[in-house]
Amino acid sequence: MTPRGKAIEVKEVSKDFGTFRALESVSFEIFDNEFFTLLGPSGCGKTTLLRMLAGFDTPTTGSIHLHGRPILDLPPHKRRVNTVFQSYALFPHLSVEQNIAFGLENLGWAKDRRLARTAAMLDMVHMTQFARRRPDQLSGGQRQRIALARALAPEPEVLLLDEPLSALDLKLRQAMRDELRQLQRRTGITFVFVTHDQEEALDMSDRICVLGQGRIQHLGTPNEIYEDPENRFVADFIGETNFLAVEVLEVTGDRARVRTPMGLEVTTFQKGAIAGQKAMLSLRPEKIGMEDQATGEVMRGRITNRNYMGGYTHYTVDVAGTEFRVSKRNAVTHGQSFEPGREVTLGFRQDSARVLGR
Amino acid sequence: MRQDVRRYPGLGLLVLLFFGWLYLPIAVVIGFSFNENRLVSVWTGFSLKWYGAALSNSALVDAVRTSLTVALIATALATLTALMAALVLVRGRDVRARRLSEVVVNLPLLLPEIVVAVAVLILFSQIGLTNGLLKLILAHTAFCIPFAFLPIRARLQGMTPDFEEAAQDLYASPWVVFRRVTLPLILPGVFAGAMLAFVMSMDDFITSNMLASGGNTTLPVYIFGLIKQGTTPELNAISTLIIAASLLLATIALSLTFRGRGKS
Structure with a gap:
């Protein structure tokens, strides 16, 4: 891969609201043409960070550069970034067309160029026939498209998206994910996407920055974040997992040997583990096989609960007083289902588990 | 149930x-x-x-003209002041003494009008202000401000700052944000405030009576003078004309407000 330019550099940014520290020395870089996601629970500081990029908030300390130029002294209307707001914030007194042309007018584009760009944007989001409508005459999905077109029209250096899919219903949200991703590839504009929905983040992003308690918990590709989480917070927040309190017996490089409460010894990849101390063993529900799929380390347990999810069935299995969540894909043919109360064999490969020190 | x-x-x-x-x-x-x-x-x-008698009564027509002049100018000044106050107090960042400032703006609503009227009278005579029309306009502007302020503030408070932020984000300078986004969206509130201020000025008796001088009698003061000489059917005709004008204004105001509401 060719080295890419840095679109945004955030350096040691902290933000205090009174005595509350919303962000604690956060540093990261976003590359050109990247779909970058800020992911975290509400109150983690992700929206504050986005508002700092747009210019609606200022850090208490730290610096932010856009393509090498410091931007903290610039007011929002002088920054070449545009935002898709969570509420869309389409101007209710202007038509769809006028909404899209708003930024172009302020940039002083000539009328014919403005009209051509507006038409091209409407075409891009398949909304040409709605040009003269007012925002209140559009559905949620249509407003979303206009908000996107309006923000992309002035060709920003970076597009900021503040939970833009959260107001849509489930089916539409799925379709808009694909549309957003395609739009990003087609325009080549850097997208900075804020969400609390981990599924959205895994599906769409090139890289994800997981924020928690005002700090970066993990920054990496969706696969890295899910398979090799940096710490317990990340393992717990992204997807589902089983945590076992373990004792670290030995650490060798990126591996550790640990002992589970059941007395089982497991050697696998680790992060932050220290020999002789306590740690957590994280084991994803889909990494545990049941009955005929039980391979590797084998345990006997009893099913205590079953949640049928359509494509999957989630079981809760009690193994000598420790509860395991096990996820089983429902098979091609009508799969067999296990009744609660039944004794089952569980099994997992040692290297599918992760030892997390923090 | x-x-x-x-x-x-x-x-x-x-x-x-x-x-x-x-x-x-x-x-x-x-x-x-x-x-x-x-x-x-x-x-x-x-x-x-x-009706013929009323409309050919030059003293009455003069009083109407004085009232309208004072009301129109006072409404314009009060609405402008109230708009600026509301923008600062609702949208301003790091405004110190925000609560106190709001109380000060609304104080004329709480004070008995007679107290303010006497105070204004004394002040004007102390600084030697003699122009009757100017005195009326200044005094009316002062007590009209809170009436214009309250609807404008309510409208601004009810409007999410997202629209203004979106405008800034789309390269609009502060003045363009105000002219193209804030003002159009709060216009129904501004209009309602101006209407209230206008009505309060037209209706005012206590302050106007206190400041009344030879050539500058407002309509309520004039009518009061008529009653002192005994009621005539001319008074009924004048009253009916005022009622008709008020109904017309109220109808226009209501229809404009509803249209504004339908949009947002």
Whole structure:
């Protein structure tokens, strides 16, 4: 891969609201043409960070550069970034067309160029026939498209998206994910996407920055974040997992040997583990096989609960007083289902588990 | 569960009494404005002659002109001041003493008008202000500001700052944000505030009476003077004309407000 330019550099940014520290020395870089996601629970500081990029908030300390130029002294209307707001914030007194042309007018584009760009944007989001409508005459999905077109029209250096899919219903949200991703590839504009929905983040992003308690918990590709989480917070927040309190017996490089409460010894990849101390063993529900799929380390347990999810069935299995969540894909043919109360064999490969020190 | 209000016994009678109590005096005034007789309370026949008398009364026409001049200028000044105050107090960042400032802006609502009127009278005589019209305009502007302020503030508070942020984000300078986004969206509130201020100024008696001088009598002060000389059917005609003008204004205001609401 060719080295890419840095679109945004955030350096040691902290933000205090009174005595509350919303962000604690956060540093990261976003590359050109990247779909970058800020992911975290509400109150983690992700929206504050986005508002700092747009210019609606200022850090208490730290610096932010856009393509090498410091931007903290610039007011929002002088920054070449545009935002898709969570509420869309389409101007209710202007038509769809006028909404899209708003930024172009302020940039002083000539009328014919403005009209051509507006038409091209409407075409891009398949909304040409709605040009003269007012925002209140559009559905949620249509407003979303206009908000996107309006923000992309002035060709920003970076597009900021503040939970833009959260107001849509489930089916539409799925379709808009694909549309957003395609739009990003087609325009080549850097997208900075804020969400609390981990599924959205895994599906769409090139890289994800997981924020928690005002700090970066993990920054990496969706696969890295899910398979090799940096710490317990990340393992717990992204997807589902089983945590076992373990004792670290030995650490060798990126591996550790640990002992589970059941007395089982497991050697696998680790992060932050220290020999002789306590740690957590994280084991994803889909990494545990049941009955005929039980391979590797084998345990006997009893099913205590079953949640049928359509494509999957989630079981809760009690193994000598420790509860395991096990996820089983429902098979091609009508799969067999296990009744609660039944004794089952569980099994997992040692290297599918992760030892997390923090 | 909600009760059907129409099933309450005696509701019809109550409603009738209520509207009678409210509107009977007004109906009497309107009815007798068409009375031919010189005596107010004795009906002898239909006539429009009191309307003729009222409209050819130059003192009355002067009073109307003074009232309108004062009300229009005071409304414009008060609405402008209230708009600026509301923008700072609702949208301003890091505004110190925000609560206190709001109280100060609204103070004329709480103080008895007679106190303010006397104070204004003393102040004007101390600084030697003699222009009667100017005195009226300054005093009216002062007590109209809170009436213009409250609807504008309510509208601004009810509007998410997202629209203004979106405009800034789309390269609009602060002035463009105000002209193209904030003002159009709060216009119904500004209009309602201006209407209130206008009505309060037109209706004012205490302050205007205190400041009244030879050439600058407002309509309420003039009418009060007429009554002191005894009531005539001309007074009924004047009153009816004022009622008609008020209804017209209120209709325009309401229809504009509803149109504004339909949009947002």
